[in-house]
Amino acid sequence: MFGEQKVCFSGVQPSGNLTIGNYLGAIKNFAEYSEKYKTFYCVVDEHAITVRQNPADLRRRTYETLALYMACGLDPEKNTLYVQSMVHEHAELAWLLNCFTMFGELSRMTQFKDKSAKHADNINAGLFTYPVLMAADILLFQTDVVPVGIDQKQHVELCRDIANRINQIYPDMFTVPEPMMAKSGKKIMSLAEPTKKMSKSDENANAVVYILDDKDTIIRKFKRAVTDSEAEIRFSEDKPGVSNLMTIYSCFTGKNYDEIEREFAGKGYGDFKLAVGEATADSLAPVQARFAELMADKAALEAQMKRGAEEASYYARRTLSKFQKKLGFVQIR
Numbered sequence: 001m002f003g004e005q006k007v008c009f010s011g012v013q014p015s016g017n018l019t020i021g022n023y024l025g026a027i028k029n030f031a032e033y034s035e036k037y038k039t040f041y042c043v044v045d046e047h048a049i050t051v052r053q054n055p056a057d058l059r060r061r062t063y064e065t066l067a068l069y070m071a072c073g074l075d076p077e078k079n080t081l082y083v084q085s086m087v088h089e090h091a092e093l094a095w096l097l098n099c100f101t102m103f104g105e106l107s108r109m110t111q112f113k114d115k116s117a118k119h120a121d122n123i124n125a126g127l128f129t130y131p132v133l134m135a136a137d138i139l140l141f142q143t144d145v146v147p148v149g150i151d152q153k154q155h156v157e158l159c160r161d162i163a164n165r166i167n168q169i170y171p172d173m174f175t176v177p178e179p180m181m182a183k184s185g186k187k188i189m190s191l192a193e194p195t196k197k198m199s200k201s202d203e204n205a206n207a208v209v210y211i212l213d214d215k216d217t218i219i220r221k222f223k224r225a226v227t228d229s230e231a232e233i234r235f236s237e238d239k240p241g242v243s244n245l246m247t248i249y250s251c252f253t254g255k256n257y258d259e260i261e262r263e264f265a266g267k268g269y270g271d272f273k274l275a276v277g278e279a280t281a282d283s284l285a286p287v288q289a290r291f292a293e294l295m296a297d298k299a300a301l302e303a304q305m306k307r308g309a310e311e312a313s314y315y316a317r318r319t320l321s322k323f324q325k326k327l328g329f330v331q332i333r
Ligand code: TRP
Pocket: 009, 010, 011, 012, 013, 044, 047, 133, 134, 137, 138, 146, 147, 148, 152
C-alpha cells in the first residue's frame, strides 16, 4: 500500500505472441483493476534472459509487448506501464532478497524443475533465483494484490514467505501480497486438445489463436478446431471442444450459452466455427489496428517507456532506501 490506495502489480514476459487466452483470461481484467487499485504492469525483460534470447528479438518484443498491452486497453494515464530493466531498483532489491531466501526453497519451485529439464544445457543461477527477482518486482511497490495464473501462484507464495521472514526481523518492512486469480476471466483451451489450456508456446500453431493473427488465419484455425462426433452446439463437460468455442464466442459477442445454443440450433459445426472465427477476427480488428499505429511510432513508445520508468522509480526508490537503511547500509544524502 502506498498512501490510501491498494497496489496491484503484475509482470509480463516480453513475448509479442499473446493469445486470445491471455487476452480474455487476463489482459481484459487488467484494465478493470485500474479502477480499484494503483496498478503497475511491467515488461520483465530481466526475467526473459534466464533462457537465451536473440537480442534483436528481445528488443522488438519489448516494444511489441508494451504496444500490445496498450492496444488491449491499458491506458498509460491510468496504469504505470514500463520496462523492468529501466528501473534498476528491481535488480538491486533482488540481490538483497537473495540473502533472505533459502536454497532449499528455490530448489522446490516446480517451474525451476520444469525449466531446468527443458534447458538442461543452461541451468544458470538466474533461472534458479528467478522467483527472487519476481519477489523484488512485487515487494518494491508494497504490492497488495498480484494477478497471476495458477502456474505463478507458487512464486507469489514464496514472495509472501520472504516478506514475512523479513518483517519478523525488520518490522513493517514489506506489505505481504496476495495472489489474485481472475474470477471473471475465462480459461480458454487449446483448439487442438481442448482439455489443455491454450498456451503461447504450443508447438502446434493450429492449437493457438494469437491476438495478432489475421482474419484468414483465424478462420482457418477455427475451421480445424477439434470438436466431437455429434453435431450439436451445446455447452457440456463431455463436449470440451464445442464448449471452448462457445466460451470464446460468448466472450467476443457478449451472448450467453443459452442464446448461443438457440442461435445455432439445427445448424452444423461448420457454420458455428465460421461464426466463432468471424466474431473473433472482428473483435480483434480494432486491437490490431491500434497495435499497428502504436508500433509505427517508436518515439512515442519510447516516451511512454521513459515516463513509466520515472513513475515506477519514484516508488521503487522509496522502498529500496527504506530497506537499505533497516539493513544497516550507510546512507549519505
Ligand atoms: N513470472 C511471471 C510469468 O512468467 C512474470 C512475472 C515477473 C510476474 N515478475 C512478476 C508476475 C511479478 C507477477 C508479478 O508469467
